[in-house]
Amino acid sequence: MRSAFQAVEHRVQTLSGISEVGAKLMGAALGSDTPKLVVTRATGPSLRSEREGFRDLFKGAMEALRNPRSHGPHFADDPEEAQEMLALANMLMRRLDEAEANLGAQLTEAVGTP
Numbered sequence: 001m002r003s004a005f006q007a008v009e010h011r012v013q014t015l016s017g018i019s020e021v022g023a024k025l026m027g028a029a030l031g032s033d034t035p036k037l038v039v040t041r042a043t044g045p046s047l048r049s050e051r052e053g054f055r056d057l058f059k060g061a062m063e064a065l066r067n068p069r070s071h072g073p074h075f076a077d078d079p080e081e082a083q084e085m086l087a088l089a090n091m092l093m094r095r096l097d098e099a100e101a102n103l104g105a106q107l108t109e110a111v112g113t114p
Contacts, residue, residue: 005066
């Protein structure tokens with residue numbers, strides 16, 4: 001389980017270029033009105049709440065799921081709950097796929113190549 005959330009953390013570091021870890025990383029990469037990584041789909045009035053919600057989901061995953069498994073004590077995860085945690089890590093990675101695609105599109109626009 002720990003590895004799944006460490007992978008999310010590493011990918012956020014790589015895509016954002018921020019070397020922080022954990023919740024601080026997620027706040028820096030996904031917070032503010034101009035986040036380094038755009039993981040949202042909403043526009044208009046819903047954009048801000050979706051951005052803040054995803055920032056909090058990423059931060060919460062670090063604080064509630066990664067940290068206890070990285071720093072102990074090491075309790076065994078219930079198999080069903082472990083599957084649910086993996087599903088959450090997968091969903092966060094899917095949103096990072098979108099952020100990566102957005103970064104690629106921004107780079108293409110900046111250099112002017114199709």
